[in-house]
Amino acid sequence: MKLSAEFFPPRTPEGLDKLLEVAEGFRPFDLDYISVTYGAGGSTQERTLATIKALRERGWDVAPHLTCVDSERDKIADLLKTYMDLGVHRIVALRGDIPSGMRDLGDFNYAVDLVKFIREVTGEHFHIEVAAYPEVHPQAKSWQTDMTHFSEKMTAGADAAITQYFFNPDAYCRFVNSARAQGIAGDIIPGIMPINNYEQLARFSDACGAEIPRWLRKRLEALGDDKAAIGELGLEVIGDLCERVIKGGASGLHFYAMNALEPTRTLLERARALAK
Numbered sequence: 001m002k003l004s005a006e007f008f009p010p011r012t013p014e015g016l017d018k019l020l021e022v023a024e025g026f027r028p029f030d031l032d033y034i035s036v037t038y039g040a041g042g043s044t045q046e047r048t049l050a051t052i053k054a055l056r057e058r059g060w061d062v063a064p065h066l067t068c069v070d071s072e073r074d075k076i077a078d079l080l081k082t083y084m085d086l087g088v089h090r091i092v093a094l095r096g097d098i099p100s101g102m103r104d105l106g107d108f109n110y111a112v113d114l115v116k117f118i119r120e121v122t123g124e125h126f127h128i129e130v131a132a133y134p135e136v137h138p139q140a141k142s143w144q145t146d147m148t149h150f151s152e153k154m155t156a157g158a159d160a161a162i163t164q165y166f167f168n169p170d171a172y173c174r175f176v177n178s179a180r181a182q183g184i185a186g187d188i189i190p191g192i193m194p195i196n197n198y199e200q201l202a203r204f205s206d207a208c209g210a211e212i213p214r215w216l217r218k219r220l221e222a223l224g225d226d227k228a229a230i231g232e233l234g235l236e237v238i239g240d241l242c243e244r245v246i247k248g249g250a251s252g253l254h255f256y257a258m259n260a261l262e263p264t265r266t267l268l269e270r271a272r273a274l275a276k
Helices: 013-025 045-056 073-085 111-122 142-157 169-181 198-208 214-222 225-249 264-275
Strands: 002-007 033-036 062-067 092-093 128-133 158-162 187-189 251-255
Touching: 002 013, 002 187, 002 264, 013 045, 033 045, 033 092, 045 062, 045 073, 062 073, 062 169, 073 111, 092 111, 111 128, 111 142, 128 142, 142 158, 142 169, 169 187, 169 225, 198 214, 214 225, 225 251, 225 264, 251 264
Parallel strands: 002 033, 002 251, 033 062, 062 092, 092 128, 128 158, 158 187
Antiparallel strands: none
16 A cells, blocks of 8 residues: 655754654655645745755655746756756646736646646656545536546646545545546545644635535534544544545555644554555
């Protein structure tokens, strides 16, 4: 089973040191890679690059996120060369969020344009992952147009996809079945969001269009500020979700670890046990 975790670049050197300690906590799970996020327009580029370098120095296979909104071809080409020089062989290629009021998106309008460009300038050097949306991208006109855009990214040269997080395993299974029916053969890895802070989860979900089922919202709301109870419920719900997508045929799991060891470590232990 392919297992991976996602970090965001810390703001301070002290934060980076702490993140490296967290990464060591994941060492026993033999992760395929760690991905590191990257802001729209390269707003966290320097911090992302510093995090990539530090993780590579410690032997991790790292997949930088690369967003193309408000960016230029030359800038992206230079960054790709930098990653190649660092020994990076994976890229998570994304459009990125569009800043409020922006009309000129730069040289790339969509993630498919970025995928094509990466293949154009680097050939087959990078294993490219793109985003997938089991519950439909929040800006998509329809389910069908969203699936068409996903198919275009895969056809343009992407090797695999990581989904937006979800809490309904049926949504993931339906998405994968639809993709296979359209001839998309690459891995579609479910993105898994651990639960340990309801307010943060609700804020993220409202922003990215991930649906928190009403029953789950109500159970989390009822727990108030009881962090221990929220964590316990989160392990129950997400553990069950992981089990169901694995049994449904998922070839791996990608955890949005939020730069913390727990509860992702516990979920990884359970996932590894299920895979045996």
